[in-house]
Amino acid sequence: xxxxxxxxxxxxxxxxxxxxxxxxxxxxxxxxxxxxxxxxxxxxxxxxxxxxxxxxxxxxxxxxxxxxxxxxxxxxxxxxxxxxxxxxxxxxxxxxxxxxxxxxxxxxxxxx
Amino acid sequence: xxxxxxxxxxxxxxxxxxxxxxxxxxxxxxxxxxxxxxxxxxxxxxxxxxxxxxxxxxxxxxxxxxxxxxxxxxxxxxxxxxxxxxxxxxxxxxxxxxxxxxxxxxxxxxxx
Numbered sequence: 001x002x003x004x005x006x007x008x009x010x011x012x013x014x015x016x017x018x019x020x021x022x023x024x025x026x027x028x029x030x031x032x033x034x035x036x037x038x039x040x041x042x043x044x045x046x047x048x049x050x051x052x053x054x055x056x057x058x059x060x061x062x063x064x065x066x067x068x069x070x071x072x073x074x075x076x077x078x079x080x081x082x083x084x085x086x087x088x089x090x091x092x093x094x095x096x097x098x099x100x101x102x103x104x105x106x107x108x109x110x111x112x
Numbered sequence: 113x114x115x116x117x118x119x120x121x122x123x124x125x126x127x128x129x130x131x132x133x134x135x136x137x138x139x140x141x142x143x144x145x146x147x148x149x150x151x152x153x154x155x156x157x158x159x160x161x162x163x164x165x166x167x168x169x170x171x172x173x174x175x176x177x178x179x180x181x182x183x184x185x186x187x188x189x190x191x192x193x194x195x196x197x198x199x200x201x202x203x204x205x206x207x208x209x210x211x212x213x214x215x216x217x218x219x220x221x222x223x224x
Contacts, residue, residue: 032211034211036213041200041218041220042217042218043116043202043204043215043216043217043218044155044202044204044213044215045215046212046213046214049211049212087154093211097143097160097162097168098143098206098211098213099157099170100145100157100213101154101157101171102147102154102155102156103154104152104153104154105154
């Protein structure tokens with residue numbers, strides 16, 4: 001699995017867009033980029049995933065560079081409830097098994 | 113749907129004691145996973161089950177055993193608990209063909 005690199009922490013003002021970067025320079029062609037978040041000590045929650053096209057859902061947008069070596073998760077209007085640790089993961093699915101390797105993530109603090 | 117449930121929520125063991133952590137999902141998912149999360153760290157995969165009747169080792173399997181009892185249930189057993197196994201344990205499941213893993217609320221285990 002490709003290793004991902006994220007800044008350890010970021011702050012964002014409430015109501016502003018939060019842009020969380022991730023570097024995955026060794027990602028292989030069959031690996032998707034996933035984002036999960038973990039609020040306090042709860043179980044991680046899936047946010048979004050993509051292969052090479054930009055993706056958007058009700059929670060966030062995912063922008064993947066053309067060379068796929070980096071990506072950015074965008075929370076368009078951050079709220080206090082978005083304060084969490086965000087994990088960027090590169091993973092593939094093989095034989096029914098999805099190996100998801102969590103790093104230490106980015107701790108996002110949304111400030112009132 | 114209750115989603116992914118884990119029991120117990122909290123447990124304190126003495127070194128050498130054994131116990132089984134229970135995980136169940138009611139979403140008819142094929143694959144199930146056990147992770148551990150140490151303080152300030154990301155999640156690490158202990159064991160996984162790609163489908164009913166199969167189990168395989170993950171990144172940190174030593175000191176653990178698993179049983180995929182049926183499609184719903186995937187248990188994790190500590191035969192002789194050690195202080196190094198003090199951690200938060202998360203169970204997850206994933207439907208076939210999907211990219212998202214669904215996580216349970218976790219079991220907080222302390223080994224004295």
